[in-house]
Amino acid sequence: MSHLALVAPYADLAALAGQVCRELGEDVTIAVGDLAEGVKVARELAARGAEVIISRGGTATLISRHVEVPVVEIVVSAFDLVRALAEARELGRYIGVAGFHNVIYGTKSLEAVLGVCIEELIIEAEEDAAGIIAEGKAMGLEVIVGDAVSVRSARELGLQAILVTSGKEAISQAIREAREVALVRRRERARAEQLKAILDFAYEGIVATDQEGHITLVNPAAERILGLTAHRVVGRPAREVLPGVPLDQVRQSGQKRLGELHRAGNTLVAENVVPVITGREIVGAVATFQDVSHLQAVETRVRQELYLKGHVAQFTFDDIVTRSPVMAQLIERARQFAAAEATILITGETGSGKEMVAQSIHNASQRREGPFVAVNCAAVPENLLESELFGYEEGAFTGARKGGKKGLFELAHRGTLFLDEIGELSLNLQARLLRVLQQKAIMRVGGDRVLPIDVRIIAATHRNLEDAVARETFRRDLYYRLNVLHIKLPPLRERLEDLPLLIKALAEKISRRSGRLPPLFSEEIIARLQAYDWPGNVRELENVLERLVVLRGGQEVQPADLEEIIGPAASRPEPGLHLVLRGTLEEMEAEIIRRTLALTNNDKDETCRRLGLSKTTLWRRLKSWERKGVNFFISGSKKKAGKGP
Numbered sequence: 001m002s003h004l005a006l007v008a009p010y011a012d013l014a015a016l017a018g019q020v021c022r023e024l025g026e027d028v029t030i031a032v033g034d035l036a037e038g039v040k041v042a043r044e045l046a047a048r049g050a051e052v053i054i055s056r057g058g059t060a061t062l063i064s065r066h067v068e069v070p071v072v073e074i075v076v077s078a079f080d081l082v083r084a085l086a087e088a089r090e091l092g093r094y095i096g097v098a099g100f101h102n103v104i105y106g107t108k109s110l111e112a113v114l115g116v117c118i119e120e121l122i123i124e125a126e127e128d129a130a131g132i133i134a135e136g137k138a139m140g141l142e143v144i145v146g147d148a149v150s151v152r153s154a155r156e157l158g159l160q161a162i163l164v165t166s167g168k169e170a171i172s173q174a175i176r177e178a179r180e181v182a183l184v185r186r187r188e189r190a191r192a193e194q195l196k197a198i199l200d201f202a203y204e205g206i207v208a209t210d211q212e213g214h215i216t217l218v219n220p221a222a223e224r225i226l227g228l229t230a231h232r233v234v235g236r237p238a239r240e241v242l243p244g245v246p247l248d249q250v251r252q253s254g255q256k257r258l259g260e261l262h263r264a265g266n267t268l269v270a271e272n273v274v275p276v277i278t279g280r281e282i283v284g285a286v287a288t289f290q291d292v293s294h295l296q297a298v299e300t301r302v303r304q305e306l307y308l309k310g311h312v313a314q315f316t317f318d319d320i321v322t323r324s325p326v327m328a329q330l331i332e333r334a335r336q337f338a339a340a341e342a343t344i345l346i347t348g349e350t351g352s353g354k355e356m357v358a359q360s361i362h363n364a365s366q367r368r369e370g371p372f373v374a375v376n377c378a379a380v381p382e383n384l385l386e387s388e389l390f391g392y393e394e395g396a397f398t399g400a401r402k403g404g405k406k407g408l409f410e411l412a413h414r415g416t417l418f419l420d421e422i423g424e425l426s427l428n429l430q431a432r433l434l435r436v437l438q439q440k441a442i443m444r445v446g447g448d449r450v451l452p453i454d455v456r457i458i459a460a461t462h463r464n465l466e467d468a469v470a471r472e473t474f475r476r477d478l479y480y481r482l483n484v485l486h487i488k489l490p491p492l493r494e495r496l497e498d499l500p501l502l503i504k505a506l507a508e509k510i511s512r513r514s515g516r517l518p519p520l521f522s523e524e525i526i527a528r529l530q531a532y533d534w535p536g537n538v539r540e541l542e543n544v545l546e547r548l549v550v551l552r553g554g555q556e557v558q559p560a561d562l563e564e565i566i567g568p569a570a571s572r573p574e575p576g577l578h579l580v581l582r583g584t585l586e587e588m589e590a591e592i593i594r595r596t597l598a599l600t601n602n603d604k605d606e607t608c609r610r611l612g613l614s615k616t617t618l619w620r621r622l623k624s625w626e627r628k629g630v631n632f633f634i635s636g637s638k639k640k641a642g643k644g645p
């Protein structure tokens with residue numbers, strides 16, 4: 001089946017067209033069918049793949065009205081008409097030229113040239129032909145000139161008739177034109193398919209409107225992002241369907257609006273709206289939508305890559321908020337450690353600032369320009385942790401990435417590797433880590449090359465590693481290797497003098513970040529917070545403040561707020577001692593005295609009264625702890641500790 005088809009209203013035309021095609025080497029499917037029959041034939045040809053149909057006269061007009069395929073008409077030339085009229089003149093001088101308006105228009109002008117009298121008989125529908133020709137006969141017409149149906153009707157009424165036939169030239173002209181149309185159609189279809197693919201697979205949502213502001217297009221991404229169904233909204237005014245999107249304004253003003261944000265349900269959407277201009281006329285507008293929640297997720301992932309597990313140390317010693325002499329000493333030691341190259345072990349309860357100190361050491365060391373790579377050994381399953389730390393070669397295991405993968409040791413080359421929760425490392429990985437520390441080189445999983453590495457290790461744990469060594473869950477030799485320099489971070493409850501300062505600094509930081517005012521803390525509330533145990537240390541304090549900023553931004557914090565956030569421990573009307581049995585008897589005694597001093601705002605008389613101690617005993621205890629460098633007095637309180645009782 002050719003892409004071109006010719007529906008000839010009469011057999012002679014089909015024969016002539018066949019001859020033309022043979023002469024020109026054209027491949028055209030030719031069929032015969034007049035008017036309604038021609039439409040039927042054309043439909044069949046279109047169904048079989050004809051892209052353009054060539055036909056003639058009334059049949060061509062009918063096909064173009066009823067079949068969804070472009071129709072090229074074999075136009076009746078003036079020569080064709082003159083030839084037919086000349087033939088007709090031999091039969092009579094009063095001639096009726098019948099046919100569709102477009103075919104016979106202007107024929108009357110030939111009257112003088114041919115010396116005949118002509119009537120134009122316009123026939124728009126096949127079924128009207130007989131009636132109109134009959135009227136012509138009644139008018140006294142002698143001959144009818146026209147297309148197939150008119151000739152047939154005339155002959156049925158006993159009139160003489162001459163058929164207007166097309167010449168070869170008209171047929172070949174129509175075939176050339178049809179070929180052009182088919183080519184343009186194919187190009188258009190390819191372009192439309194391409195456009196559809198772009199719209200269907202575009203990540204951005206796209207909505208277009210026409211000149212009147214009606215929606216003409218909604219792609220699948222827009223359906224997803226905006227929660228629309230294309231077939232329900234196409235054709236409707238954009239201002240009703242998307243009232244928040246300035247499609248109408250942009251269409252009217254011609255000014256684009258870029259990068260505006262709005263909410264569509266739960267999704268944060270960034271939109272661009274631009275006018276569509278052809279020549280000087282605005283013929284519509286197009287809006288594109290991006291789901292920004294996705295961008296936020298990507299950004300968070302990138303940040304996590306870079307900061308959390310990542311390769312940059314954000315903190316320096318100046319960021320550590322403290323007024324505790326113990327912490328001051330500790331920071332001084334850490335500064336000295338930073339200058340050395342040895343491995344450091346930082347111990348301390350969860351959230352007490354171990355990573356912050358590790359980052360500060362890195363930033364104060366020679367390696368500050370190098371990477372700071374942090375890994376939480378407890379957060380990664382053992383089989384993954386091995387390849388995370390040491391990397392792997394291509395083909396090391398099923399699913400191994402092509403080209404292999406660098407491990408964290410390699411990534412930390414010339415920098416610092418922070419191994420958090422080192423106490424959770426399996427014995428197998430402890431052995432591998434020990435070898436790395438001894439040889440200063442690594443071997444990737446599945447590899448046979450030894451790669452020298454220049455990495456400083458800072459390890460951290462909340463566990464008591466000596467206990468773990470005694471229980472044989474941690475290798476003694478590794479413990480010694482790691483514990484060359486040791487920093488022991490005190491829990492927050494042992495440096496309560498830091499609490500008011502930390503509350504202020506952290507509440508301000510959180511407020512700045514969230515764009516709210518910091519809450520106000522009365523002395524009573526601070527005292528209540530100091531009486532709390534803070535098992536999660538500074539991180540827990542940060543979480544509490546995060547909630548207080550939301551709850552009480554710009555207002556005074558109430559005891560009930562603490563009750564809600566921390567529980568009864570920090571909100572008893574007369575805060576009592578919430579004691580954790582831990583340490584030696586002497587340490588517990590020190591703890592009880594420290595807390596009571598905190599609860600009474602450093603009122604030593606009241607502390608003695610509450611604990612049933614003599615002033616001399618309290619004074620002696622304080623002196624002895626002072627000699628050991630332990631500070632008991634809570635700053636920011638009304639009453640200062642005196643020299644003695």
Ligand SMILES: Nc1ncnc2c1ncn2[C@@H]1O[C@H](COP(=O)(O)OP(=O)(O)OP(=O)(O)O)[C@@H](O)[C@H]1O
Nearest residue numbers: 319320321322349350351352353354355356538539
């Ligand atoms: N002295 C401090 N001044 C300011 N912020 C602090 C201080 N100590 C800790 N923080 C903050 O508290 C949070 C917890 O600190 P960090 O992550 O260093 O604790 P960690 O001991 O490493 O915790 P984990 O053992 O759970 O890994 C961090 O957001 C840190 O910025």
